[in-house]
Amino acid sequence: MTPVDAYVLSRIDGLTSAAQLAMITGMAPKTLWPILERLAREGAIERLPAAMGRPATVAQSPSEEESASGTAAASATHRRLFETKLHALPEDAREKLAVTAAEPELSALCFDPAPRVVRAVLDNPGAGLSHARLIAAHHGNAAGLEALGEKAALLQDNEVQRLLLRNQQTATPLLPRLLSRRRLAEVYQATQSRELPERNRRAALDVLRRRFAETTAEERVELVLRTEGRALAALAGLSLDGKAAALLCARPFTSMLLVENLARWPATPPLVILHLLKQPMVRRMPQLRLLLKRHPNCPPSAE
16 A cells, blocks of 8 residues: 555545545545545455546546646656756856747746746746746746746636645745635645645645635635535634524534534534534434533533
8 A cells, every 4th residue: 555545545434425535635536536446446445435426537538648648748858958958058048048939948948947037938928828837837946936926817827826836935925825716625625735845735724724714604614514624623713603603503414524523623603512412413323412512612501
């Protein structure tokens, strides 16, 4: 079993669906699904998680696979061109060339480690998304990545955002901008993603906590439900307002994990505690009832 297999296995509890596992682990379905199948085949799990029709996005068509392979090959070619031909030029000469360069030199200059050159590449009239993605993935200087962050049109691309979040050198002030327009559940996913360096996951956690305190009750509840309460562990010291509590009390609860996480979160409102105690699933499980009754917000009158 690989470390990635073990990590996925540690997140399987018999209740979490495949879609939820993808969100929790930060993996794309096409990456996660073969791991789940391998775990089931090897007997590590008895069956695949619930709601399991194999995602259509998992299996790439030959044309997609060829396209991905071609992109990687082109990237390697551009890097080689920079290393063998362009890197020997003085930095001033590379910066001047970047302003007017055409392909393949323009893509090759995306691998330049000098922020001045990268900024010149981005100012080139021929620069587009493919160049922004190369810079986001491979540039190793915060100043150059900040130059990319100044290009609002390029920064709207989901792949550019993903690659910047994965880049260890992305400037800290840029990270909140990458996450500011995402739903809270997506921000939480970033805090858990193993694709992101620890520094960037911490920045995502700061965004999650700030946004949770400022956003609507509907989005807070969406985060709690979509993560089955797992996100609550990252929200210590924060709370749910009356409207969020009312939204939770307006729905039935059938997930044991969600009830457990709410029972362990110190800020769960008294109304929600009472509502959970009335759920048929909780009535059938003495351990859950005891956990809820021990909650500091459980009203003394709770049955």
